[in-house]
Amino acid sequence: MTSIVAWAGVDTRGVSSVYIGSxxxxxxxxxxxxxxxxxxxxxxxxxxxxxxxxxxxxxxxAIPVLVDRIDKAGISPSGETVINVEQAVRSLWRDYPSKERRDVGIIHAARHGDGMLGKFAISILTYAASSRTWKTTQVNMPHSSSLLRVAGSGAAAVRATHDLWQASSARNTSRAIFSAFCEALRSGNDAHSGGPPQLVGIYRIGAGRMYGVVHNGQRYFAGSHLPGNEIPEGIEWRNELFERIDGHKKQRLVGGQRHSPR
Incomplete structure (x- = not known):
């Protein structure tokens, strides 16, 4: 059970970022x-x-194991990480108790190479308990900022709010997709989706990023509430309109772009 989205941000030069929100x-x-x-x-x-x-x-x-292995893995001459994620997932699954095998989906997004030469890729790995089979799907990159995958029990609610945002002046932007996702969570239309939104992403350069999120006036990191003045170092903060936020003040950064609600 979940609401999860994956999307790509595109500028005049092509795909510039990929995000996963949950x-x-x-x-x-x-x-x-x-x-x-x-x-x-x-x-x-x-x-x-x-x-x-x-x-x-x-x-x-399993995913924390994959993250550690990728972080410590070498890079091939083509700029790809040596570890094969699909093979690694299947290997971890091989001796997973058969009575505990239920439907599950994993989204993996990566960038091969750096800068303008880097190529983004998204793989969707799904296990169907009814057929006891794994399936891997590759997602094509878009020509404009686009929602690439929505899944989980809250998928219908997310699609409905996304359609509304696509009818606004903010259509085909990352802020519209994330704002639509947050609006769907606030609606409560899916009883199995809730709590604060979580967000990770990758840009043309650098490693993966875990973002802090300001939700209902409170700070959250990886879904957990941060009490008091606790602020993790070296992370970006966003609010539900995808504005860049000062994590201490919980306000839009000075000079940061203002995003309007739908």
Whole structure:
């Protein structure tokens, strides 16, 4: 259960960024929920990010292993990380208890190379318990900023708000996609999606990024609430309109671009 989105930001020179956003709710049946569950991950030294939906246990345990392996892996002459993520997931799954195998999806986004020569790629790995099979799908990169994948129990709610934002002056922008996603979470239309939004991304240069998010006037990082003045160092902050935020003041950065609501 989840609401999860993946999208690409495109400027006049091509794809400039890729993001994965998620909610933070973990559900046990219909009554028990926890709204600080981590669902997105970013490598610290490599341009690679992950998110998941569906069953929680396997991806919550497996993705941190993949992140550590990627961060410590070498780079091939073509600029690709040596580790093959699909093979690594299947290897981890091989001896996973058969009685615990449930539907799960994993989104992996990466950049091969740096700068204008870098190429972005997104892979979707899904396991269907009914057929007991894994499937991997490659996502084509767009020519304008676009929502590339929406999944999870809240997918219909996200698509509905995305359609509304696409009808506004902010259409075909990263801010429209993230704002639509946050609006869908606030609506409460999916009981299994909730809590603060989480966000990771990669740019043309640098490693994966985990963003801090200001939600309902509070700071959150990887889904967890940050009490007091605790501010992780070296991260960017965004609000629900995708504006760049001062993590201390919880206000838009001086000189930062203002984004209007729909």
């Amino acid at each position: 909610d933070s709710r973990i559900s046990w049946g219909a009554r028990h929920t926890w709204d600080q569950g981590r669902k997105v991950f970013a490598c610290a030294s490599k341009p690679s990010i992950f998110g998941y939906w569906g069953d929680v246990l396997f991806p919550a345990l």
